[in-house]
Amino acid sequence: MKVMLVILDGMGDRPSAILGGKTPLESANTPNMDYLAEKGINGIMDPIAPGIRAGSDTAHLSLLGYDPYGVYTGRGPFEAAGENLELKPGDIAFRCNFSTVDENMNVIDRRAGRIKERTHELAETLNGMEIDGTSVIFKESVEHRAVLVLRGEGLSPRITDADPHRLGRVNEVKPLEKGAERTADILNTFVRKSHELLKNHPANIERRKKGLPPANIVLPRGAGMVPHLESIGEKYGIKAGVIAGVSIVKGVCRLAGMEILNVDGAKGNAESDFRAKISAGMEYLGRGDMVLVNMKAPDLFGHDGDPEGKKAIIEKIDEAMDPIKDILDHTIVAITADHSTPCDLMDHSGDPVPLLIAGPGVRTDDIGNFGERSAPKGGLCRVRGCDIIGILLQLAGLSEKFGA
Ligand code: ZN
Ligand code: ZN
Numbered sequence: 508m509k510v511m512l513v514i515l516d517g518m519g520d521r522p523s524a525i526l527g528g529k530t531p532l533e534s535a536n537t538p539n540m541d542y543l544a545e546k547g548i549n550g551i552m553d554p555i556a557p558g559i560r561a562g563s564d565t566a567h568l569s570l571l572g573y574d575p576y577g578v579y580t581g582r583g584p585f586e587a588a589g590e591n592l593e594l595k596p597g598d599i600a601f602r603c604n605f606s607t608v609d610e611n612m613n614v615i616d617r618r619a620g621r622i623k624e625r626t627h628e629l630a631e632t633l634n635g636m637e638i639d640g641t642s643v644i645f646k647e648s649v650e651h652r653a654v655l656v657l658r659g660e661g662l663s664p665r666i667t668d669a670d671p672h673r674l675g676r677v678n679e680v681k682p683l684e685k686g687a688e689r690t691a692d693i694l695n696t697f698v699r700k701s702h703e704l705l706k707n708h709p710a711n712i713e714r715r716k717k718g719l720p721p722a723n724i725v726l727p728r729g730a731g732m733v734p735h736l737e738s739i740g741e742k743y744g745i746k747a748g749v750i751a752g753v754s755i756v757k758g759v760c761r762l763a764g765m766e767i768l769n770v771d772g773a774k775g776n777a778e779s780d781f782r783a784k785i786s787a788g789m790e791y792l793g794r795g796d797m798v799l800v801n802m803k804a805p806d807l808f809g810h811d812g813d814p815e816g817k818k819a820i821i822e823k824i825d826e827a828m829d830p831i832k833d834i835l836d837h838t839i840v841a842i843t844a845d846h847s848t849p850c851d852l853m854d855h856s857g858d859p860v861p862l863l864i865a866g867p868g869v870r871t872d873d874i875g876n877f878g879e880r881s882a883p884k885g886g887l888c889r890v891r892g893c894d895i896i897g898i899l900l901q902l903a904g905l906s907e908k909f910g911a
Contacts, residue, residue, distance in 0.1 A: 508867065508903040509838045510797040511788055511831070512895070514570070515824060516563060516756075517806025519847030519860035519879065523814040531805070531817035531850065532861065533878040537825040540842060540863070540877040542832060547840075547865025549874040550887025552895065554846050558857040561892075563806070566845035567759040569892035570799075572743070573736060580664045581731025587654040588733075588761045589754025590646055596735035599662045599690060601727035603645075603653040604670060605629065607720035608702065612677045617670070618651040619722035625710035626653070629722055632704050638693050645725075648754065655697070655727050663687035668728035669698045677726065694727060701725035738764025739797075743896065745905055748791045750784050751801035752776065760799065766791075768798075775803040777820055781827035789834055796905060801845075809848025817850060839866035839903045841895065842877070862887060862895070869902060 520530040527534070553559070554566040555575060564585045565575035583600035594600065605626060607616040626647035636643040641659030648654060665683040677698065680691045702724045705711060711721035739747045741764070749760035750768045752775025757767050770787040772780025781802060788798040802824050808817035831840055844860040861882035872886035883889070890898065900906040 508905070509792040510899045510903050510905070511792065511834070511838055511840045512570070512797065512799045512899065513785075513828070513840070513842045514567075514799065514801045515805050515821065515842070515844050516801055516803045517809045517846060517848030517855065518821065518844035519849075519858055520809065520814070520817065521847070521849040521851055521856070521858065523850055525814050526818065530879045531808075531814050532821055533880060535818045535821040535825065537821060537877060539825045539828040539831065541875065543840060543842060543865045544863045544877040544881070545875045546835065546871065547863050547869050548872050548887050549861070549863050549877070549882045549885025550890055551859040551883045552843055552862040552890050552892055553859045554892040556891065557859070560855050560857045561846040562855065563753070563845055564755050564759055566892060567756055570845065570895055571739065571759070571763050572893055572896045573763070574893070578734035578736060579731070580734075582729040582755065583654070583731040584733040585731070585755050585758035585762065586729070587656055587758065589756070589758030590648050590654050592644060592646055592654060592656060594656065594733045594762070595658065596733050597662070598733040599657045599664050599730055600733060601655040602729045603655050603725050603727045605651045605653060605722035606670075606724050606726045607722065608677060608724045612702070614671060614674050614677060614726070616720045617674070617726070620720040622651050622714075622719075622722045625713075626651075626722070628710050629705055629708060632708060633701055633725065636697070636700065638696050638700070639689070641693050643697060651722070653725065655725070657690070657693060661689065662693075663690045664730040664732040666691045666694060666730055668730075669694060670726035670728040672728070677724065698725065698727070734762070736762050736764070740764050743900055743905070745796035745900065746794070747797040747799070748795045749799045749801070750788050750791075751799075751803070752779050753801070753803050756801045756803075765799070766795065776807060777804045779804060781824050785827050785830060789830065792834075792838065796903075797899070805844070806848045809850055810853055812850050812853040814850040835866055837867065839864065839869070839899050841899055843895070859889065862890065864899070864902065866902060
């Protein structure tokens with residue numbers, strides 16, 4: 508038997524006045540998820556632990572059975588892994604922006620006019636540099652975004668950001684603990700060199716001619732050390748894949764040894780082709796044991812504080828789930844969220860998320876629709892995110908007995 512875990516990113520919500528006191532999921536018309544709720548068992552899940560406001564990265568680590576408190580030091584490594592960089596345990600990775608500074612090193616545009624062209628050339632100028640015996644790996648990502656990896660001996664992720672996160676002076680990177688001084692120095696050198704090498708780069712000369720802000724500096728943030736994760740294969744003896752539009756989720760899964768399945772139309776936003784993602788997931792189960800499908804869009808509407816939009820996108824995703832009904836005779840299907848992103852809060856909350864599991868042999872309950880209010884009355888009660896993979900593999904007959 509196979510396992511399909513569908514994550515509607517940030518789907519969990521709180522009652523909304525605009526929706527007459529219902530949550531976006533409750534107020535959405537979701538015949539397919541309601542069908543699965545009725546055929547299966549329902550409950551709520553604390554992605555990490557009760558009351559913890561999870562990020563998408565730490566939540567996905569937990570859902571895959573890892574302890575985020577043990578392996579997570581910052582977002583950088585997961586972002587870099589999502590960009591297909593070959594990482595080694597101990598590497599220090601950062602998310603970066605190409606930005607614009609004036610001659611006094613004041614940031615005047617954090618996104619360099621949302622630069623789209625020639626960022627590969629700019630990145631190549633910085634990639635492969637050596638600073639104090641440390642190798643610099645640098646790669647452009649979407650628009651003004653990029654990732655930086657420092658590889659060498661004795662590095663620490665415990666340093667501040669160079670990115671001031673607002674307009675104004677570029678931050679001097681500081682160590683956050685003893686032993687991190689050298690890493691802070693290396694990062695300061697990198698930022699200074701990025702300005703020296705980029706300010707008169709042909710791509711920026713062209714930009715200035717066109718009246719566009721030059722991408723004349725790189726500002727790193729979110730330092731983290733690449734953890735050694737025992738792969739899903741080693742941990743559970745299964746072959747697993749992931750379909751996700753956003754690099755952070757791909758990165759977590761990649762470091763967990765999962766196969767990244769690229770789907771045309773998986774964009775990580777509301778324009779994503781949800782149907783293509785579901786069918787690619789079903790197809791993968793022809794050769795793999797488990798697939799995780801992440802749909803990012805509900806989280807974006809939560810951050811925008813748009814309950815109507817969130818409701819509409821949940822309905823669109825529900826429609827795309829129609830074919831799942833046909834695989835229920837040989838697949839354990841779970842539908843949940845990685846955290847709640849209440850529209851009223853416009854950020855992640857520590858509220859638990861609804862969870863349903865359907866498939867052969869799954870015990871049922873009396874719940875006939877999927878929602879924040881109905882799910883806790885179901886037979887699963889309240890579970891932790893880190894238990895979900897064990898629960899699913901057990902139902903699919905893919906787990907080993909503990910004891911005689
Ligand atoms: Zn998320
Ligand atoms: Zn979010």
